[in-house]
Amino acid sequence: MLVMGLRSAPAAKAAPCIRKEQFMFYIVVHEYVGPNPSEKVDEDIIYITRQPALTNRSREPRITGWCGSSNDTSITAHGAYRTRKAALKAIAERWGETREVTLPFEDSEVAAFRPGAYTPMTWCETQAWLYESLDREITADTSDAELEALEENFEAEANTEGYTLYRDRELLTDWLAEYRDELRADEPEDA
Numbered sequence: 001m002l003v004m005g006l007r008s009a010p011a012a013k014a015a016p017c018i019r020k021e022q023f024m025f026y027i028v029v030h031e032y033v034g035p036n037p038s039e040k041v042d043e044d045i046i047y048i049t050r051q052p053a054l055t056n057r058s059r060e061p062r063i064t065g066w067c068g069s070s071n072d073t074s075i076t077a078h079g080a081y082r083t084r085k086a087a088l089k090a091i092a093e094r095w096g097e098t099r100e101v102t103l104p105f106e107d108s109e110v111a112a113f114r115p116g117a118y119t120p121m122t123w124c125e126t127q128a129w130l131y132e133s134l135d136r137e138i139t140a141d142t143s144d145a146e147l148e149a150l151e152e153n154f155e156a157e158a159n160t161e162g163y164t165l166y167r168d169r170e171l172l173t174d175w176l177a178e179y180r181d182e183l184r185a186d187e188p189e190d191a
Helices: 084-095 123-137 144-160 169-186
Strands: 025-032 045-049 064-070 073-081 098-101 109-115
Touching (some): 084 109, 123 144
Antiparallel strands (some): 025 045, 045 109
């Protein structure tokens, strides 16, 4: 005889545990460390992820600190934050202005940014971009102070187009001065 209500209930399925770190936002930076830094000027990426960075050998999670390098990229963890807003604030405090970029994301990646408000030009791109302006703007009579002002104007113009000139400003300053000095050397001497 079957007695109602005395059957045992089916065993409850164990629900997957939700770990505290799944509710966090992590900042993970991929920085170019390869042999061509003058050509690879816009390779660094700042990620906000839902999982901490992993060290490249032991694959252990790391919240802060260097995780290792491979394929010309160094990976560094820069902390865990309770909200995306807090992670964005930390990025702004550490790197200043950034540019959000669209990349093919891994499952845990929420957003990606490149440092700087403007896309940096390589040295060759800077030279090519400025070359036409040199003839118009620089003469043999251009002073060092005028060269400095021109350099600032060139940077401002590049910024309006979403770019910044090559990061080694001493190299740029020397190049502009060399151009002016060549014009001076080409001038005929007074008889």
